[in-house]
Amino acid sequence: MEAFYTLQGEGQHSGKAAYFIRLGGCEVGCHWCDVKESWDADAHPKLEINTIVEGALGYPGRLAVITGGEPLMYNLDALTDALQQAGFQTNIETSGVYPFTGHWDWVCFSPKKFKTPHSDIYINANELKSIIYNKSDFEFAEQHAALVNQECTLLLQPEWSKHEQMLPLIIDYIKDNPKWKMSLQTHKYMNIP
Numbered sequence: 590m591e592a593f594y595t596l597q598g599e600g601q602h603s604g605k606a607a608y609f610i611r612l613g614g615c616e617v618g619c620h621w622c623d624v625k626e627s628w629d630a631d632a633h634p635k636l637e638i639n640t641i642v643e644g645a646l647g648y649p650g651r652l653a654v655i656t657g658g659e660p661l662m663y664n665l666d667a668l669t670d671a672l673q674q675a676g677f678q679t680n681i682e683t684s685g686v687y688p689f690t691g692h693w694d695w696v697c698f699s700p701k702k703f704k705t706p707h708s709d710i711y712i713n714a715n716e717l718k719s720i721i722y723n724k725s726d727f728e729f730a731e732q733h734a735a736l737v738n739q740e741c742t743l744l745l746q747p748e749w750s751k752h753e754q755m756l757p758l759i760i761d762y763i764k765d766n767p768k769w770k771m772s773l774q775t776h777k778y779m780n781i782p
């Protein structure tokens with residue numbers, strides 16, 4: 590759908606320069622999705638892997654973040670191999686609803702209530718990023734925290750349109766449940782993509 594060089598705004602790698610590669614196509618259907626234009630894969634051009642990698646090589650950063658849409662709709666072995674051979678760290682942001690493919694340095698798993706994750710994701714997730722849109726999302730976050738591997742970093746992140754209401758609740762929740770850490774969409778505070 591698009592690719593752009595910016596700072597990773599959220600999650601464990603927040604603050605790092607990163608080349609984002611956003612793949613078109615998503616069937617998860619979050620009502621608060623802020624990239625609904627990504628949902629229709631056919632609305633976006635198909636590019637050769639070499640073209641994507643060349644675009645990434647045009648900037649000094651060597652962190653590539655594959656996002657969507659839902660990137661695991663596609664087998665990502667070839668794209669991640671090519672990026673790693675070109676010297677990139679490969680990170681993914683996924684809802685985990687499809688079988689796991691690709692070779693990754695960091696896997697951000699952000700489960701959504703609207704489509705059940707595939708079982709592959711729980712062993713592969715490096716961070717569980719749970720979006721808090723309303724109070725019931727804390728329980729949903731805990732359900733997934735019980736399923737991920739022991740090394741997985743646990744993050745709670747307010748959904749942007751509700752962040753003023755949810756932020757105080759998340760702060761209190763983390764103080765009471767310190768296995769969790771805060772993740773903020775700092776790119777939105779910085780007004781960058």
Ligand code: SF4
Nearest residue numbers: 615617618619622658
């Ligand atoms: S999984 Fe991501 S891209 Fe898909 S609808 Fe939800 S927020 Fe949007």
